[in-house]
Amino acid sequence: MNHSAILLVEDDGDDEALTLRAFKRSTIRGEVVVARDGAEALNHLLGSGRFSGRDVTVALAVVLLDLKLPKVDGLEVLRRLRADDRTRLLPVVIVTSSKEESDIVNSYKLGANSYVRKPVDSAKFEEGMQDLGLYWLGLNEAAPGGGSA
Amino acid sequence: MRRALTRAESIVETVREPLLVLDANLRVISANRSFYQTFQASPELTEKRLIYEIGNRQWDIPKLRKLLEEILPQNTQIEDFEVDHEFTTVGRRTMLLNARRIYYESNRTETILLAIEDITERRRAEERVVERTAQLVAANKELELFTYSMAHDLRAPLRSMNGFSQALLEDHADKLNEEGKDYVRRVRGASQRMGQLLDDLLALSRVTRAEIRREAVNLSDLAETTAEELRRRDPARKAEFIIADGLLATGDPQLLGVVLTNLLDNAWKFTSKHKRARIEFGASRQQPGQPVYFVRDDGAGFDMAYADKLFGPFQRLHRTDEFSGSGVGLLSVQRIIDRHGGRVWAEGEVEQGATFYFTL
Numbered sequence: 001m002n003h004s005a006i007l008l009v010e011d012d013g014d015d016e017a018l019t020l021r022a023f024k025r026s027t028i029r030g031e032v033v034v035a036r037d038g039a040e041a042l043n044h045l046l047g048s049g050r051f052s053g054r055d056v057t058v059a060l061a062v063v064l065l066d067l068k069l070p071k072v073d074g075l076e077v078l079r080r081l082r083a084d085d086r087t088r089l090l091p092v093v094i095v096t097s098s099k100e101e102s103d104i105v106n107s108y109k110l111g112a113n114s115y116v117r118k119p120v121d122s123a124k125f126e127e128g129m130q131d132l133g134l135y136w137l138g139l140n141e142a143a144p145g146g147g148s149a
Numbered sequence: 150m151r152r153a154l155t156r157a158e159s160i161v162e163t164v165r166e167p168l169l170v171l172d173a174n175l176r177v178i179s180a181n182r183s184f185y186q187t188f189q190a191s192p193e194l195t196e197k198r199l200i201y202e203i204g205n206r207q208w209d210i211p212k213l214r215k216l217l218e219e220i221l222p223q224n225t226q227i228e229d230f231e232v233d234h235e236f237t238t239v240g241r242r243t244m245l246l247n248a249r250r251i252y253y254e255s256n257r258t259e260t261i262l263l264a265i266e267d268i269t270e271r272r273r274a275e276e277r278v279v280e281r282t283a284q285l286v287a288a289n290k291e292l293e294l295f296t297y298s299m300a301h302d303l304r305a306p307l308r309s310m311n312g313f314s315q316a317l318l319e320d321h322a323d324k325l326n327e328e329g330k331d332y333v334r335r336v337r338g339a340s341q342r343m344g345q346l347l348d349d350l351l352a353l354s355r356v357t358r359a360e361i362r363r364e365a366v367n368l369s370d371l372a373e374t375t376a377e378e379l380r381r382r383d384p385a386r387k388a389e390f391i392i393a394d395g396l397l398a399t400g401d402p403q404l405l406g407v408v409l410t411n412l413l414d415n416a417w418k419f420t421s422k423h424k425r426a427r428i429e430f431g432a433s434r435q436q437p438g439q440p441v442y443f444v445r446d447d448g449a450g451f452d453m454a455y456a457d458k459l460f461g462p463f464q465r466l467h468r469t470d471e472f473s474g475s476g477v478g479l480l481s482v483q484r485i486i487d488r489h490g491g492r493v494w495a496e497g498e499v500e501q502g503a504t505f506y507f508t509l
Contacts, residue, residue, distance in 0.1 A: 012305060014308070014313070015309070016308075017307070018308070018312040018316070021316060047401070095268050097305055098301075119308075120308045120347070122312040123315065125311075126315075
């Protein structure tokens with residue numbers, strides 16, 4: 001199974017555009033699917049969306065999850081992903097503006113694999129997104145079976 | 150004897166507080182004019198009566214009974230006995246009573262002197278102060294939270310401004326002439342400064358909100374760590390750090406770290422235009438047990454005429470293109486030192502460097 005897809009869960013259109021641009025300007029090659037709120041994200045993963053089928057040939061390498069999302073917020077999405085056998089082992093990286101200790105602690109408690117704070121500086125932001133993509137697509141090994149326990 | 154009695158009576162009459170003189174059986178021997186005026190009573194209806202009967206039984210108060218019948222017999226005098234009661238003549242009042250037993254050798258009689266002070270207004274004022282303080286504390290807290298969440302929420306649009314102006318420069322350089330590129334660079338520069346300002350605001354807000362811990366802190370270690378960080382950031386600079394060894398203090402390690410970082414950062418920044426720099430951190434003992442810590446540099450310094458502006462919020466003594474910075478760093482330092490019960494002040498001379506002193 002080829003783990004080379006990224007699910008970007010981000011409600012801010014500007015952040016989305018800047019992230020996609022960062023990926024484009026890097027060596028990251030892979031499908032990037034964008035979900036604009038928590039419900040859409042859950043649909044992609046557990047419902048009838050892009051990555052919910054059993055026999056996907058292109059599997060998700062990582063979910064980049066913002067915390068402040070409309071409809072269903074990031075932590076709730078995370079909770080449900082970890083509660084479902086199909087997505088329990090899926091790498092999830094929280095990417096957010098928040099530096100609140102409670103958010104960091106709760107994210108890890110709910111089973112996030114990593115927590116990244118979005119920098120304001122554009123150069124750092126681009127570098128950060130690229131580093132993220134390269135690491136989770138390149139170096140990291142996802143669980144075989146696309147995240148299912 | 151007569152003269153003494155007259156003198157005593159004159160004193161009683163002159164005293165501004167209502168006074169009652171009772172016999173051993175708690176009957177009123179006499180009352181002063183202040184008493185009659187305050188409680189709208191008359192001698193005819195007061196003298197020779199049991200205290201509990203006068204004024205429509207308004208003095209028939211359980212607490213007063215306890216004072217006169219239980220406590221006073223055990224003690225010769227009682228002071229500051231507080232009684233809260235709805236008086237029929239004057240309404241709800243809080244009274245402070247002083248009671249004293251006086252024994253007359255000459256005729257083996259005992260009288261009780263009761264002085265009454267109305268402290269209702271004073272108690273109400275005290276309550277108002279407590280209430281007002283609580284309101285202020287709550288309002289302050291709300292303001293801090295608001296500032297914090299505002300600064301936090303402003304980061305997202307700032308990121309967009311920053312990101313897209315950079316993207317403009319990178320992806321569409323061919324469509325911009327030099328002037329266009331300059332404009333975009335200025336937009337980016339401005340948004341970066343704003344980002345720094347927001348970070349400073351957030352840091353400042355965190356300083357004010359944080360719970361302050363009291364632990365043993367090695368200031369020398371903290372200073373060393375910061376110096377290392379600065380050297381790493383700019384290895385090309387020829388700067389000498391002289392840090393005194395073993396400087397220990399009691400306070401919050403994180404906040405004191407912020408103080409040293411801010412002061413050393415400043416020293417580093419304001420010596421950047423000089424070829425060589427000398428930055429010192431140490432302590433002088435002017436009084437035993439009360440060390441005065443200092444961070445000294447030989448950089449750009451400042452004009453002492455503006456010394457009192459140094460610690461004000463967003464006050465800067467140098468132009469932005471001379472030295473960067475939002476002017477919040479020293480304010481953070483002051484707030485932290487304040488919360489530790491210390492003082493911070495500075496001395497400097499233009500182009501001769503500056504020294505920042507603080508106590509804890």
